[in-house]
Amino acid sequence: MHRYIPSTSAEQQELLKSIGANSIEDLFVDIPSNLRFKGDLNIGEGLSELELTKHIQELANKNESGLTCFMGAGAYDHFSPSVINHIALRQEFFTAYTPYQPEISQGTVTAIFEFQTMMSRLTGMEVTNASMYDGQTATAEAVALACENTKRSKIVVSAGLGKDTIEVIKTADETKGIEIIVAPLKDGATDIEATKALMGDDVAGLVVKSPNFFGIVEDLGALEAVAHSDKKSMFIVNTDPSSLGILKAPGEFGADVVVGEAQTLGIPMSFGGPYLGFLSVNKKLVRKIPGRVVGQSTDAEGNRAFVLTLQAREQHIRRYKATSNICSNQGLIMLMATIYMSLMGEQGLKEVATQSMQKAHYAYEKLVATGKFKPMFPGKPFFKEFALVADADVKKINEELLKSGILGGYELGKDYAEYGNGVLIAVTEKRTKEEIDELVRIMEAI
Amino acid sequence: MSKIVEGLFYSEDHDWVKVEGDVAIVGISDHAQHQLGEIVYVELPEVDDELSAGDTYGVIESVKAASDSHSPVSGKVVAINEELEDNPGAINEDPYANWVIKVELSDKAELDNLMDSKQYEGFCAE
Numbered sequence: 001m002h003r004y005i006p007s008t009s010a011e012q013q014e015l016l017k018s019i020g021a022n023s024i025e026d027l028f029v030d031i032p033s034n035l036r037f038k039g040d041l042n043i044g045e046g047l048s049e050l051e052l053t054k055h056i057q058e059l060a061n062k063n064e065s066g067l068t069c070f071m072g073a074g075a076y077d078h079f080s081p082s083v084i085n086h087i088a089l090r091q092e093f094f095t096a097y098t099p100y101q102p103e104i105s106q107g108t109v110t111a112i113f114e115f116q117t118m119m120s121r122l123t124g125m126e127v128t129n130a131s132m133y134d135g136q137t138a139t140a141e142a143v144a145l146a147c148e149n150t151k152r153s154k155i156v157v158s159a160g161l162g163k164d165t166i167e168v169i170k171t172a173d174e175t176k177g178i179e180i181i182v183a184p185l186k187d188g189a190t191d192i193e194a195t196k197a198l199m200g201d202d203v204a205g206l207v208v209k210s211p212n213f214f215g216i217v218e219d220l221g222a223l224e225a226v227a228h229s230d231k232k233s234m235f236i237v238n239t240d241p242s243s244l245g246i247l248k249a250p251g252e253f254g255a256d257v258v259v260g261e262a263q264t265l266g267i268p269m270s271f272g273g274p275y276l277g278f279l280s281v282n283k284k285l286v287r288k289i290p291g292r293v294v295g296q297s298t299d300a301e302g303n304r305a306f307v308l309t310l311q312a313r314e315q316h317i318r319r320y321k322a323t324s325n326i327c328s329n330q331g332l333i334m335l336m337a338t339i340y341m342s343l344m345g346e347q348g349l350k351e352v353a354t355q356s357m358q359k360a361h362y363a364y365e366k367l368v369a370t371g372k373f374k375p376m377f378p379g380k381p382f383f384k385e386f387a388l389v390a391d392a393d394v395k396k397i398n399e400e401l402l403k404s405g406i407l408g409g410y411e412l413g414k415d416y417a418e419y420g421n422g423v424l425i426a427v428t429e430k431r432t433k434e435e436i437d438e439l440v441r442i443m444e445a446i
Numbered sequence: 447m448s449k450i451v452e453g454l455f456y457s458e459d460h461d462w463v464k465v466e467g468d469v470a471i472v473g474i475s476d477h478a479q480h481q482l483g484e485i486v487y488v489e490l491p492e493v494d495d496e497l498s499a500g501d502t503y504g505v506i507e508s509v510k511a512a513s514d515s516h517s518p519v520s521g522k523v524v525a526i527n528e529e530l531e532d533n534p535g536a537i538n539e540d541p542y543a544n545w546v547i548k549v550e551l552s553d554k555a556e557l558d559n560l561m562d563s564k565q566y567e568g569f570c571a572e
Binding site for chain 1: 487489505507514
């Protein structure tokens with residue numbers, strides 16, 4: 001008997017016999033043999049706990065950690081108060097699987113209700129769902145929602161969403177017969193005139209991101225007018241919720257759907273995930289959104305209580321009619337964001353946004369003043385991230401920074417040939433003046 | 447006993463149809479609203495949508511179930527009862543006064559496929 005497989009071969013034989021099978025192989029006869037992997041999996045032999053701990057530690061040591069981070073491009077090094085983990089790691093939350101049965105998990109549904117409420121206030125919308133996997137998939141869900149709601153099969157997405165998000169939208173939505181049209185950028189922001197030309201009465205909506213992939217705050221007022229130039233077409237805004245402490249909420253610009261990545265709300269970067277998507281709409285669309293919504297009700301004794309609501313179409317009797325069959329969410333990460341928002345409050349979120357923006361602008365001015373970096377998109381308003389063109393090789397600069405324990409900016413040339421020797425630098429409230437000055441000193445010296 | 451109004455056409459899906467000139471006014475029968483129970487949501491089509499008889503044009507959701515609404519006739523939707531979006535329960539109160547859609551008939555002969563009030567009474571009794 002193996003330590004982690006608590007059945008002996010005699011027991012296995014007994015189990016097989018009771019269902020009329022001769023061997024374990026017999027259990028897989030329904031899978032055509034040409035589809036089955038034959039041979040041994042390349043995972044090596046089993047290890048003892050001691051060996052395994054050592055092995056994992058060795059792997060973990062290969063990661064660079066404790067770096068001073070100036071890289072963003074979708075994941076940001078914001079401060080995460082330690083109390084978040086102390087609450088989120090309580091076993092009632094941490095070990096629960098699909099903890100949505102309201103009669104046994106009021107704590108979780110209450111937290112979801114709070115999350116929905118706070119996200120709705122932040123985005124300026126009326127309803128937020130219980131969360132999505134990440135910002136990219138939330139955007140793909142919003143595209144499907146717009147197409148379903150307007151019964152149209154084309155969507156215009158701004159190149160400012162960034163390549164990864166556009167790829168996810170394509171992967172998720174093209175199979176549904178949706179045609180994705182990418183609107184070009186002009187000086188790093190969505191080209192409004194060109195976008196106008198792409199819209200039409202067969203287009204379900206316009207998707208933009210603000211602040212966009214290059215950090216630029218888009219002209220949402222003008223883009224809303226383009227999106228709504230046809231009365232059915234929808235305006236979908238992907239946003240960084242941490243920017244909404246100081247920027248006007250997309251809902252106030254007339255957005256129909258607001259989505260985004262909420263990793264910036266106190267969730268550690270964790271080498272790329274798990275992250276947290278959100279999707280907010282106005283009441284009119286509440287029955288069409290993917291996922292779950294928690295509503296407030298009363299129990300048999302008249303006490304305030306919370307329940308999952310409006311899920312009939314998604315998961316139960318009409319699942320074949322649903323826009324999306326997503327039936328899971330990021331419960332634990334959602335809880336972390338909820339704790340973060342409740343700790344920060346309105347004032348705290350404003351403080352984080354203000355500091356991030358001021359420090360980013362300080363870094364920008366210092367770097368441009370060296371004369372070795374030019375603004376890639378001069379004069380464009382940006383929040384906490386900005387693109388520069390370097391005289392020296394960006395890759396070399398980053399290698400040099402790494403020697404001093406600094407993770408430099410995102411090398412734009414990797415994914416955007418047209419932006420050649422560009423670097424995208426993100427500055428959060430965590431960065432100190434000394435750290436920024438050190439970054440500038442090293443970058444200038446190369 | 448559910449109320450059945452004379453002079454209307456009825457479908458097997460328990461819709462009623464009242465013809466005024468070229469326009470068919472479509473609603474849900476008293477029998478259907480009793481079966482559904484408390485109606486909490488009505489999804490309506492858009493004006494100008496083209497429907498063929500049998501097409502799904504919307505959804506009626508009650509506390510018990512969510513069911514598709516099928517058009518009993520073919521034609522273009524010329525009006526929708528937007529009041530139902532805010533007050534879907536109006537159908538429970540008076541299913542014959544609170545119509546759902548108005549369709550400009552493209553083929554009046556289709557009305558022959560529907561039942562009259564007597565036939566519908568028998569149909570409901572089965």
